[in-house]
Amino acid sequence: MIKYISSIAILVIISISFYGCWPVRVGLKNIGNSVFGEPEKVKNKIKDPLKDNVRLSALWVGHSTVLLQIEDKVILVDPVFEDVISGIVMRKVEAGLDMKNIPKLDLIAVSHAHMDHMSLGSLKDLDDMFPEAKLVVPVGAEEYLPSYNMEMIRLKTGNSEKLGYIGESKEIDGIKITAVFALHQGGRYGLDSYTWNVPGCTGYIIEYKGITVFYGGDTTYDEFAYKVLGSKFNIDLALIPVGPCRECETDGSYYHLASLGALKVFDELKADYMIPVHYGAMEYFDDPDIPVYVLRELAERYGKNSATGLAISKPYSEGLKILNEGEQHIFYYKE
Numbered sequence: 516m517i518k519y520i521s522s523i524a525i526l527v528i529i530s531i532s533f534y535g536c537w538p539v540r541v542g543l544k545n546i547g548n549s550v551f552g553e554p555e556k557v558k559n560k561i562k563d564p565l566k567d568n569v570r571l572s573a574l575w576v577g578h579s580t581v582l583l584q585i586e587d588k589v590i591l592v593d594p595v596f597e598d599v600i601s602g603i604v605m606r607k608v609e610a611g612l613d614m615k616n617i618p619k620l621d622l623i624a625v626s627h628a629h630m631d632h633m634s635l636g637s638l639k640d641l642d643d644m645f646p647e648a649k650l651v652v653p654v655g656a657e658e659y660l661p662s663y664n665m666e667m668i669r670l671k672t673g674n675s676e677k678l679g680y681i682g683e684s685k686e687i688d689g690i691k692i693t694a695v696f697a698l699h700q701g702g703r704y705g706l707d708s709y710t711w712n713v714p715g716c717t718g719y720i721i722e723y724k725g726i727t728v729f730y731g732g733d734t735t736y737d738e739f740a741y742k743v744l745g746s747k748f749n750i751d752l753a754l755i756p757v758g759p760c761r762e763c764e765t766d767g768s769y770y771h772l773a774s775l776g777a778l779k780v781f782d783e784l785k786a787d788y789m790i791p792v793h794y795g796a797m798e799y800f801d802d803p804d805i806p807v808y809v810l811r812e813l814a815e816r817y818g819k820n821s822a823t824g825l826a827i828s829k830p831y832s833e834g835l836k837i838l839n840e841g842e843q844h845i846f847y848y849k850e
Contacts, residue, residue, distance in 0.1 A: 657669055
């Protein structure tokens with residue numbers, strides 16, 4: 516027994532040393548709040564997020580969770596609704612939408628198996644509410660999932676230049692979803708990210724009735740990938756991660772975009788609009804909102820000038836939509 520416990524302790528210590536093992540590393544940093552605290556409440560939560568006259572809207576639930584309405588379809592990306600993420604980390608701000616107020620759901624897109632993106636509890640609740648919805652995951656992520664009533668659809672990823680940065684596509688009830696480049700990790704607990712060979716992480720392109728949305732999942736900057744995606748897809752809205760970062764006026768780390776890198780990705784995708792995600796819920800380093808403070812400052816600094824030297828059609832202030840938890844932005848109305 517002592518030998519067994521010692522082995523587990525060694526594995527935990529090794530996991531903490533790896534950047535990808537965020538549950539242990541971030542959990543230790545937030546342990547006080549997790550035990551004694553509670554998240555800030557979101558005032559005046561939206562109770563009717565779907566509108567009859569909308570072509571495209573996005574509601575930022577918090578962290579990387581976004582509820583999309585594209586015409587008559589409802590899509591949820593990386594749903595995490597719990598106050599305590601993975602049983603370890605207390606959210607800084609509660610989820611900005613009560614799950615009970617989602618009246619319908621057609622598709623769930625999960626980018627990878629990390630606990631701040633793939634919540635087994637939230638997926639179970641959504642499965643109970645919407646057993647006819649479809650669940651899309653990258654190949655490899657299904658290894659961490661139980662059986663659901665929802666049909667699970669696995670997509671092969673396109674995380675390399677050899678694959679053209681574009682993976683497998685499927686059409687699901689009229690929605691075309693394509694796995695696209697993301698440079699991150701495919702495991703869930705830390706060490707497993709380094710001991711398996713399946714690249715179970717992805718971004719997505721979601722297309723329906725002439726509307727195209729990009730969701731980056733977790734990723735870092737690549738000088739070629741997003742230029743390629745921007746040349747192949749006419750993107751209306753890009754959901755781009757902006758942290759965590761210590762030095763936010765950089766492209767980012769090996770696994771995560773920083774604020775400047777996110778702005779470059781927005782440029783290179785040639786998207787009309789950008790919503791930053793992957794910040795605010797958890798204290799990775801210091802203030803969890805720092806990445807978006809820096810993003811706003813960079814956008815004001817560059818103005819009409821591109822962060823990458825590419826031509827941009829309008830100032831960042833017009834295309835960049837920074838939302839509060841629970842805030843919804845309607846981009847296009849039906850004519």
